[in-house]
Amino acid sequence: MASHPDLDRFVAGLPKAELHVHIEGTLEPEQMFELAQRNGIGIPFDSVEALRAAYSFSRLQDFLDIYYRGADVLRTQADFRDLAAAYFDRAAADNVIHAEIFFDPQTHTDRGIAFDEVISGLLAGMADAEAKHGLTSKLILCFLRHLDEDAAFATLKAAEPWLGSIAAVGLDSSEVGHPPEKFARVFAAARELGLKRVAHAGEEGPPDYVWQALDELGVDRLDHGNRSLEDPALVTRLAREAMTLTVCPLSNLKLCVVGSLDAHPIEAMLRHGLRATVNSDDPAYFGGYVNDNYRALAATGGLRRADFATLARNSFHGSFLSDAEVTRHLAALDAYVEGAGAA
Numbered sequence: 001m002a003s004h005p006d007l008d009r010f011v012a013g014l015p016k017a018e019l020h021v022h023i024e025g026t027l028e029p030e031q032m033f034e035l036a037q038r039n040g041i042g043i044p045f046d047s048v049e050a051l052r053a054a055y056s057f058s059r060l061q062d063f064l065d066i067y068y069r070g071a072d073v074l075r076t077q078a079d080f081r082d083l084a085a086a087y088f089d090r091a092a093a094d095n096v097i098h099a100e101i102f103f104d105p106q107t108h109t110d111r112g113i114a115f116d117e118v119i120s121g122l123l124a125g126m127a128d129a130e131a132k133h134g135l136t137s138k139l140i141l142c143f144l145r146h147l148d149e150d151a152a153f154a155t156l157k158a159a160e161p162w163l164g165s166i167a168a169v170g171l172d173s174s175e176v177g178h179p180p181e182k183f184a185r186v187f188a189a190a191r192e193l194g195l196k197r198v199a200h201a202g203e204e205g206p207p208d209y210v211w212q213a214l215d216e217l218g219v220d221r222l223d224h225g226n227r228s229l230e231d232p233a234l235v236t237r238l239a240r241e242a243m244t245l246t247v248c249p250l251s252n253l254k255l256c257v258v259g260s261l262d263a264h265p266i267e268a269m270l271r272h273g274l275r276a277t278v279n280s281d282d283p284a285y286f287g288g289y290v291n292d293n294y295r296a297l298a299a300t301g302g303l304r305r306a307d308f309a310t311l312a313r314n315s316f317h318g319s320f321l322s323d324a325e326v327t328r329h330l331a332a333l334d335a336y337v338e339g340a341g342a343a
């Protein structure tokens with residue numbers, strides 16, 4: 001891959017929002033060992049290197065099997081707070097000024113960890129990040145789609161005392177065989193409670209799952225959405241509605257959703273007028289945080305400064321921040337782009 005030092009510097013310095021990051025997917029091997037020791041839990045790997053070497057995936061499910069096992073070291077409120085703090089430190093270093101983070105409560109409640117323990121730890125980490133870095137954040141509660149509708153409803157019920165601290169519900173885990181329509185009633189209930197809605201769709205699943213996310217779940221934002229490009233009518237709809245797509249290039253590469261970054265659809269998405277954004281998904285497992293994703297795209301040579309500025313701009317437009325906050329962040333972004341001069 002060619003190196004583009006000027007472009008690398010430009011994309012790294014862009015003020016940006018991150019809209020697609022699973023907090024459990026930010027658990028670095030070093031921290032996994034640390035928490036395992038703190039909680040007196042064994043890990044079936046001898047070293048950080050051996051664990052990292054196991055991160056070789058040929059599809060989503062390969063990753064999920066390891067990701068759910070890794071999450072077992074997370075036990076206490078302090079663990080969730082430390083997990084979030086480590087992510088926010090890295091995000092701040094990448095000039096992320098706002099993040100909307102996913103968490104998977106069922107991964108924890110199914111192991112006997114209380115919902116309140118999980119969310120109170122995350123919220124403490126979020127407050128710390130705002131005080132330390134000025135980095136604001138919002139929380140998105142994801143339902144695990146391989147589990148049933150009743151389990152999702154029980155999770156929504158457990159979240160009720162915390163609704164003031166949750167921005168949206170989402171849908172993640174094994175996509176194929178678990179279409180969005182399976183959760184139409186849960187998403188309708190979430191809407192009644194005043195929550196925004198997002199869903200993973202079109203990562204491995206067909207364009208029909210993206211239609212369902214739009215029509216059956218009423219999503220405000222789509223996670224991944226890559227396979228939308230197979231359906232011209234869907235592309236037209238997404239462009240017309242200015243639907244934000246939270247695209248995750250290194251994740252797509254590591255999970256073999258794309259064969260190479262040169263073949264990644266993000267350039268086509270922009271050319272079709274889709275509101276694409278760049279995100280890290282599960283950075284501890286996929287080899288990079290948000291700036292690594294921007295730089296990996298820069299290395300393909302297909303996108304220019306103006307495209308990266310658009311991608312960063314889209315991250316604020318696609319966020320759940322207020323109009324006034326979006327306007328403020330866009331002004332900072334425009335000042336940065338102007339200060340950086342012509343490419």
Ligand code: HPA
Nearest residue numbers: 022172173174200281282
């Ligand atoms: N896809 C679906 N579920 C997930 C992912 C993903 O990329 N990461 C964590 N859970």
Ligand code: ZN
Nearest residue numbers: 022172200281
């Ligand atoms: Zn994801």
